[in-house]
Amino acid sequence: MSLPQHISIFCSQSKLPMRVFTTCFVVFVMTLFSSCTVLQYRKTDKEMLQTFQKNDVQTSFVYHQVDSLNFKVRAQKVSKDGNTYNIIFIHGAPSSLVAWQAFLLDEELASRANLYAVDRPGYGYTSFGKALPSIEQQAIVINGLLEELNLKNMVVVGSSYGGPIAARIAVINKNVDGVIMISAAIDPSIEKDIWASRFTRWKLTRWIVPTGYRVAGDEKKVHAAELQKIEKDWPQVTVPIAHFHGDADDIVPVENLVYTDSAFAKARTKTFPDVGHELAWKNPEIMKDEILSFLKELSKSKE
Template identity: 55%
Template sequence: MKIFFYILIIIFICLSSTSCTVLQWRKSDQEIQKKFNHLEIESKISYVEVDSLDLKIRIQEIKSEGKNVNLVFIHGAPSSLSTWDGYLTDATLKATANMYAVDRPGYGYSNFGTPISSIDDQAQLMSAIINDKKLKNIIVIGSSYGGPIAARVGVLNANVKAVVMISPAIDPTNEKHIWASRFTQWKLTRWLVPTAYRVAGDEKKVHAKELSLIENDWKNLTIPILHIHGNTDNIVPYENIHYSEKTFQNIEVISISEKGHELAWKDSEFIINLITKRVLQIQKEN
């Protein structure tokens, strides 16, 4: 019991001495717009309301006339649309496609703190946003937990032409249990944990089950799928790449040596080049 008490004290001290803004993984509309205005990039933030769920989904758009390919970015956990800043500000991507980054339910400013743990329900919401925005020729990019959501959107929406999964947690039999996530579930410690981490813990608790519910539909996904994974990933096991190889029909896997779960951010230039190639391929096909 003493050990448990000491752990609580350590957690409390760590949380008290750390920026709440950082721990919540989100930026306000004003903070985002200030940054993009400074970079002289035209950015629009909007909210899609889902009355039946009493839900608002926040979207950031970077677009211009004449672009016929649309990129939709889906973040992992815990995170928010701001994690894609390096992509939304990239000159090459801006020159070739429109871009949309979304706060998933429970994160950022999409009903912060109220999760929707169903992968299918989240994908249905993303598909509805695509339809609401009347987007065509879409590449959905998902990182970590957002990877299987991106692939599921590809199953649901015929306007999706390709999927890029970065370090995705896609294999229901290879879910890594992170001991720290237990603090998000215990009543005694849950209140100590920052909101974004509680949402991530709620998703993690049922993630393997949610993956199992949708995996039989992967056979219906015939569009190009790209799975990129670092072979030293200690958050989402590298073995997920083997699941993708045997499960998806039209799959390309890229293994990155000596890289971990931070692949999407530390190797963004490499990934942006891969995304750009797929944009150009879709443009050629059209």
């Protein structure tokens, strides 16, 4: 089906005048052209090192070779001698490890655990632009990095699309002590079809969409099906699960908390009033406190 046909059908279904939609579409295209670089959500190692040096924080980057897929997974590390726990941060879509910058720069978090932020396949500097829509494969790829680093006592934190990946890693890696999901899209039955993501799929519009958004669109297209493939294994997750969600989230429904409560043996859920999907990014201090509290609870359970 051509783009004009798509537009006509959309306008007739939504009762939106063709001229209004056309104007909006032109503005949309112009915005994309003006922001293609900005909306890639990624920074080079050099750029990140400069930021951390200005904040007097030591950091480094790790690259894990994935021979079967012919790419490398990039991860950023902030660590201190003597830390027992390792926190792994997995971003949503579209995004990159840059999204976790405030967390890796946090002195209190860094004093309690070694911090790692990962570029998921298709984003940042991990096979940028090449989508890997399988949640299972993404978990396997990221777990390969964790195994190469020989990490123990891990808490895996996943935001939005990264939430189920974090939980899946707990299925395949027995060194995971706990999982934190933030605004996670994990219930396949209520996955929302965001109509704007269709621009990433149409041949006539896909080329003008920033690369990160194209990857996100490819993931979104099969997300519900991918969640269905792995949900039978959630009973295998016996470590504590914490799921935090804003009740004003208009991208990932807060009802995902109900699913988490029923799917995992040791689930704890918490709703934040009047907060949208940006829970982790607009409220880093709140999430930092929740992570520290989670670590404290894990430490007590091991005493």
